[in-house]
Amino acid sequence: MENANPTVPQRLKPRKTPIQARSGVTVEAIHEAAIQVLLADGLARLTTTRVAERAGVSVGTLYQYFPNKEALLFAILQRHFEEMAESLERVSLHGRKRPLSDLADSLADAYVAVKIARPEATTALYRVAGAIDQFRLSTGVYKRLQDAVVRALANASDASFNDVERVAFTLLSALAGVSRGTFGKLVSGSEVLDRLRDETRLLSRAYLKAAADARPSV
Amino acid sequence: MENANPTVPQRLKPRKTPIQARSGVTVEAIHEAAIQVLLADGLARLTTTRVAERAGVSVGTLYQYFPNKEALLFAILQRHFEEMAESLERVSLHGRKRPLSDLADSLADAYVAVKIARPEATTALYRVAGAIDQFRLSTGVYKRLQDAVVRALANASDASFNDVERVAFTLLSALAGVSRGTFGKLVSGSEVLDRLRDETRLLSRAYLKAAADARPSV
DNA sequence: TACCTAACTGAAGGATTGTTCAGGTATAGG
């Protein structure tokens, strides 16, 4: 599983004359089923059969969408990272110059928003992260997150950075850490998530300010 | 594995007339073997047999020291957390008042020092973390880390905090995030680890300062 | 309606794993 082929989730034999999926089965449905199994039974009991069962299809069908189990897990993580990337890219969408403190808040909010949107899914995903080869994530999707932050930071009206990529990396990692920690102690929907928003804002603003001051330009 | 009994690693039948362990087997040796297997083959291929083999003993012997596989993994994580706790507790050892910026640096250094001490082990441990029930860690050993930071922060000569525990939690989580991220992209002993020290210091100082300013007392 | 074929099924195969336990081994004490 650790050395399997990192194939993209996809129908293996694309139809020439596409028809409706008989049981409404989609990749999304399998994703969802996997997350549910993950939450109910843990990573150790996440089996292809169980996921298929939960999705209302047979194992065979699952293997038509994903070449193997690892590809399924990888796809789930990848989708989450892409959601996160979109959220972060939205920060610098209109490209107007803004104060750094504003940007800091926006970045923190963008990050937290994705995590908070579906707390159960987030919790489940943290379990998968350890099972997947970190490398493949770093080199691939993770770069997009970093680029999004770099582009956002370029819109700061009152600050500039010496090593933007490093700053983006640290900020993302720190946000990830606080988020992971918070969800780790999360029991049920509580006020902990409100704290998360406040703390990440505080953290983001403080760090970015400090990082900018290290090599001021304005 | 997910619901197994969290037993402490220990000789099951303590001898009345202790003899030398025949093959020099200790819990430490098994720990080390597990880390090596983890690095060489990944979490998916970490089997009890393989660990025992690597440690130079038979599976049966391994099961005299650990009741099951999960207990082994848990023990490894626990040991690491205890090292970290000791390191953090050393920050406020002599109990003298110090400037907050000093404390911030010391805390960051204390954290990073443990991670850097044995990079391979750190990398391996991050893989285990996902497989173990997060709850058991939070409620147990993690509390000790947080307490250590709280006690350290109490020694700040020029700042005080509104909600120290929350600050300690956020700081620890952020440090963990940056550390995890750095080790995730770590290929071989490079200058990335130097950056880690700098970035964690910057982050720690900036966040603690901001958190203290939120409710100043001096 | 009849045929084609993409989509789906699920029992079976092959491989691996966690754990046990009956038996072997070496040390301390007499």
Add this chain to the structure above:
DNA sequence: CCTATACCTGAACAATCCTTCAGTTAGGTA
């Protein structure tokens, strides 16, 4: 040397698990 016993061994067992594929189902097309 002999016995007791703590310690170690590793083949065997039961339980899963991932993956395959020959056969079935149902939508599209003529």
